[in-house]
Amino acid sequence: MDVSMESAVSGAAGQLAGRPLDEWNAAYVKVENYFHALRVRNKALLGQLVLRVLERAMRRAPAEPDRSATQLAAEEMDRLVIEWFAAVLQESPANADQMLTTRGRLALLLADMPGRWQEQFLRPGPWPPEFVSAMSETYFRAGPDFQLSKMTPRSLDLGPITTLTNLGRLPYVRMALVWIGFALLLIGVFWLTHGGFEQTRSRLSSLIDWFTQFYR
DSSP states (O other): OOHHHHTTSOOSTTEETTEEHHHHHHHHHHHHHHHHHTTOOOHHHHHHHHHHHHHHHHHHGGGOTTSOHHHHHHHHHHHHHHHHHHHHHTOOGGGOOHHHHHHHHHHHHHTTHHHHOGGGTTOOSOOOHHHHHHHHHHHHHTOSSOOOOOOOOOOOOOTHHHHHHHHHTSHHHHHHHHHHHHHHHHHHHHHHHSOOHHHHHHHHHHHHHHHHHHHO
16 A cells, blocks of 8 residues: 555554555555556556545545445546546536446547546546547447447357257167167178178178167
8 A cells, every 4th residue: 555545544553544454455456457447557647546536435434334445446436437527528427327437438448548648537627628529529429329238148059060969869869870880890891801792792781681680
């Protein structure tokens, strides 16, 4: 945990805002990973954003002892990002829903925020007109018809392979295949070890007679 964070909120030894330091370390990692997913790569900016979220969570922690530090940090992270999206895109935060944050994150990537506007992320206004214009354009490009969808898993259609597999489960078919294979093996052995078509035909006839008598 950063030294500045330890001095942000007073508390007992080994705690911040009444929570163990390990909880805040876990919250720090969660928030940091979220901003990494948005491609915030500047370490100085990343550290400032994470501490900003955790400070908001710490202000709530004493009044909400039943919530973990990670839960509080995740809620404050979402709230901070939604408020910023609403301000940049001129949407009402009171009417904000999951689509605002989803389309907002997509707009960030389409507008190349990580490459061109990284220093503007979560910064209070006013923002450069080019940035606002790019965000608005890409936000509307991402919707309003943009919808979250779910993919329902479907069974694979293997065609003839499925039919053969099902046939293989039948005991009589499996037994017949074994006998046919055995018969073909014997035929091959006879053909290789005994010359002459006539002799082979005679032995094959005898073999067929033997199978006929066996199955009677």
